[in-house]
Amino acid sequence: xxxxxxxxxxxxxxxxxxxxxxxxxxxxxxxxxxxxxxxxxxxxxxxxxxxxxxxxxxxxxxxxxxxxxxxxxxxxxxxxxxxxxxxxxxxxxxxxxxxxxxxxxxxxxxxxxxxxxxxxxxxxxxxxxxxxxxxxxxxxxxxxxxxxxxxxxxxxxxxxxxxxxxxxxxxxxxxxxxxxxxxxxxxxxxxxxxxxx
Amino acid sequence: xxxxxxxxxxxxxxxxxxxxxxxxxxxxxxxxxxxxxxxxxxxxxxxxxxxxxxxxxxxxxxxxxxxxxxxxxxxxxxxxxxxxxxxxxxxxxxxxxxxxxxxxxxxxxxxxxxxxxxxxxxxxxxxxxxxxxxxxxxxxxxxxxxxxxxxxxxxxxxxxxxxxxxxxxxxxxxxxxxxxxxxxxxxxxxxxxxxxx
DNA sequence: TGAATTCTGGACCAATCGGTCCAGAATGGC
DNA sequence: GCCATTCTGGACCGATTGGTCCAGAATTCA
Numbered sequence: 363x364x365x366x367x368x369x370x371x372x373x374x375x376x377x378x379x380x381x382x383x384x385x386x387x388x389x390x391x392x393x394x395x396x397x398x399x400x401x402x403x404x405x406x407x408x409x410x411x412x413x414x415x416x417x418x419x420x421x422x423x424x425x426x427x428x429x430x431x432x433x434x435x436x437x438x439x440x441x442x443x444x445x446x447x448x449x450x451x452x453x454x455x456x457x458x459x460x461x462x463x464x465x466x467x468x469x470x471x472x473x474x475x476x477x478x479x480x481x482x483x484x485x486x487x488x489x490x491x492x493x494x495x496x497x498x499x500x501x502x503x504x505x506x507x508x509x510x511x512x513x514x515x516x517x518x519x520x521x522x523x524x525x526x527x528x529x530x531x532x533x534x535x536x537x538x539x540x541x542x543x544x545x546x547x548x549x550x551x552x553x554x555x556x557x558x559x
Numbered sequence: 560x561x562x563x564x565x566x567x568x569x570x571x572x573x574x575x576x577x578x579x580x581x582x583x584x585x586x587x588x589x590x591x592x593x594x595x596x597x598x599x600x601x602x603x604x605x606x607x608x609x610x611x612x613x614x615x616x617x618x619x620x621x622x623x624x625x626x627x628x629x630x631x632x633x634x635x636x637x638x639x640x641x642x643x644x645x646x647x648x649x650x651x652x653x654x655x656x657x658x659x660x661x662x663x664x665x666x667x668x669x670x671x672x673x674x675x676x677x678x679x680x681x682x683x684x685x686x687x688x689x690x691x692x693x694x695x696x697x698x699x700x701x702x703x704x705x706x707x708x709x710x711x712x713x714x715x716x717x718x719x720x721x722x723x724x725x726x727x728x729x730x731x732x733x734x735x736x737x738x739x740x741x742x743x744x745x746x747x748x749x750x751x752x753x754x755x756x
Numbered sequence: 757t758g759a760a761t762t763c764t765g766g767a768c769c770a771a772t773c774g775g776t777c778c779a780g781a782a783t784g785g786c
Numbered sequence: 787g788c789c790a791t792t793c794t795g796g797a798c799c800g801a802t803t804g805g806t807c808c809a810g811a812a813t814t815c816a
Contacts, residue, residue: 388585389667392774403775404794413774457662461716465659468719470586479720508730509737512713519658519712522665523676533705540706540741589804600805601764610804763812772803782793 371409374399379420383459386466387417387474418477424459425481432488441496442545445489445510446538449517453530458518460485486511496545506545513537568606571596576617580656583663584614584671615674621656622678629685638693639742642686642707643735646714650727655715657682683708693742703742710734 377399381390392413396403410416431451435444452458463478490507498506520530574596578587589610593600607613628648632641649655660675687704695703717727 384666386663386667391772393772402794402796404777404796407775408793456666462662465654465662465716465719466583469581469653470583475719482720505729505733508726509733512710512717512730512734514713515716516709516711516713519662519716520709522662522672523679529705532702533709536702536706537709540737543740544737588802590802599764599766601766601807604805605763757816759814759816761812761814764808764810766809767807769806770804773801774799775801776799777797778794779796780794782791784789784791786788786790 374401374406374409375416375419375423378416379424379459382417382420383424383462384456386462388466388470414471414474417474421459421463421474421477421481425484428458428460428485429488432485432492436492436495441492442538442542445492446534449514449534450531452518453521453527455521457522458514461515461518482511485514489514493545498545506541509541513541571598571603571606572613572616572620575613576621576656579614579617580621580659581653583659585663585667611668611671614671618656618660618671618674618678622681625655625657625682626685629682629689633689633692638689639735639739642689643731646711646731647728649715650718650724652718654719655711658712658715679708682711686711690742695742703738706738710738 378395381394381398385394392403392406395413395416396406399406401409406416410419432444432448435447435451438444439447456462460478460482464475464482467475467478469475486507489510490503493503493506493510494500517530517534520533525533575592578591578595582591589600589603592610592613593603596603598606603613607616629641629645632644632648635641636644653659657675657679661672661679664672664675666672683704686707687700690700690703690707691697714727714731717730722730
């Protein structure tokens, strides 16, 4: 029965995701967070517990959004092209929060690293489902999904090496050209996967 | 003309590399470093300047050692197998210090990130030379070297996901199986430029 | 041995870290 | 208007950060 407003929790969380994404867990200080999220220290602790709990919520939100992007690409394109789009759309971003966290927190906070790793596994499962749809059998889908996760990790690192957009695009194109040769034709007919030079 | 000994600088540096490699730049505190290196704060600052300068020396030493490992593999094996060995031998390690640093310091200390990126480019040049030796022309060698750097980055991330050794090996095997199809036969014959399917 | 020089353990420093706390502002029901 | 309740800015806390400094130990030359 008093002052019910509590700012926009989701919006603040989104801002926090962006901060952790760019700076990492350790380098994002409480002043950075409160400024970026537009709320005070007290509100942050009341709403999210502490820095670590906030970060875990950020990991989960980020993973959900990532899976959503993959699902959206799959809804708009045939499986292989969907994967391509998924990677290409990530180019402007500061890598992948899950990959960044896996590396940053390994041997520092194993709990956080493991949490990120678990979410990465979910993304890999998404790749696998996509490959099944592309015509791979179970074994091949699992195998290639692991390779795609390798590509994902590699590209997300490249995204932080400030290569030119053209260089990134070239890496992606070459990779998919090589990869396409290892994936069976999508449909029963017209095996041209639509991958011009 | 007094007390010339100055402990074992190189040995201390090697210990520092191990620490930064495992924990990252930010998480390795001065107490961690002095303990791990077996020297006192004063000696550390006298010998290396400050934490950041020490870290840069570590990056350079690490890069030199990495290039040495690649050279050693090339001396013992044919080019493609050398690359394979190079990756496989990195499995037990805490990723790659250069990759870890690129991610950790991007948007935090751009100078350090750029330094790591520059060293990574040297490694990529090593890949390229290896591919030339394997029979690739200039264009293809540059293209595939970029893909190999992608693989390198991806595998070094996987190394910190505590996957089983078998999983890592499987990722590597699948990747090289796919990759080998895109590389011309080692001999000077068979000029097929490698556009299968 | 004694003097000169160099090295180093550990105290010390200001700054910053994540986290707590409370006084007062803001809001709803009456 | 008033009270009750909730929210929040900012002061405050101890711990830790990277970095400095000095007294004294150690070593070489004469």
